[in-house]
């Protein structure tokens with residue numbers, strides 16, 4: 050049976066995902082960190098780009114280890130790449146230990162309770178099942194504290210039941226070069242690796258990969274860089290862009306000087322204007338913070354390289370753009386929302402957020418078009 054593929058005009062916008070660029074980004078990262086192993090963070094549906102396509106492409110490029118947040122995400126990766134190693138960052142989510150053991154998912158253990166849970170599952174299974182240990186070196190989120198880690202290292206009764214395949218930590222400020230917390234975390238992680246000699250170690254996310262080979266250890270876990278996002282905050286991304294988002298104009302309407310556009314009558318153009326209406330809105334992740342109002346510039350799109358500013362408040366399903374200066378703009382003309390003229394970093398900045406949130410909020414109702 051043929052699948053119904055919605056036209057971009059019917060799905061609001063066309064989201065084009067360049068899988069060749071994704072693969073090139075992973076290969077570049079793998080080369081940078083060799084001989085360390087380059088895994089991939091694919092949580093939140095492959096950072097919003099579609100888990101299936103992302104995992105299939107990375108696996109075929111040679112990526113063997115994937116990090117997800119949740120057991121359910123892990124199951125999806127397993128069904129796509131059965132021989133892949135899949136770590137579940139949120140650990141033994143209450144009630145999930147048996148399922149993870151049965152399906153070969155590896156929890157990232159970060160507390161005494163989880164460690165005991167997993168040791169119990171191993172006893173029941175009659176074998177040592179693989180898992181990672183997560184030690185918190187300064188994030189104060191998930192993971193054993195430094196004191197707990199030292200204690201756990203001495204608990205052979207628990208550790209001997211489990212196959213500890215990785216010891217890891219996560220950097221809080223890697224995207225801000227020279228942040229003092231990073232140096233402290235690196236030092237603490239050194240102590241952690243000495244507690245677990247011979248166990249492969251991992252601390253680097255995308256930015257960590259670029260902070261020198263001392264952070265590569267045996268494995269790195271980049272996410273955002275693979276998807277074309279910025280590595281260091283406020284600096285352009287050196288990676289190949291992966292995402293392009295375009296939406297067709299539904300209609301162009303004249304708005305006379307002094308009239309207002311959209312909810313709240315937030316913006317009143319001070320010239321006779323031509324306003325293009327596009328069917329994308331905050332329900333599609335086109336964040337409302339990119340709205341404009343009198344005296345406050347909002348976000349912008351582009352038509353063939355020419356900037357077209359957002360006009361007024363962004364609605365749930367609609368956004369208005371000022372196309373007065375682009376006479377060719379007409380019903381059906383595509384407005385670029387993210388792409389060569391509106392880089393992901395730029396869109397993130399005018400939405401008041403970060404690349405990660407723009408990607409993971411990309412509309413579920415958009416047509417996702419994966420190309421090579």
Ligand SMILES: *Cc1c(COP(=O)(O)O)cnc(C)c1O
Nearest residue numbers: 090219254255256270271272273
């Ligand atoms: C998300 C995540 C990563 C990947 O981080 P990026 O900044 O996207 O490279 C790595 N490790 C952990 C624990 C994560 O949660």
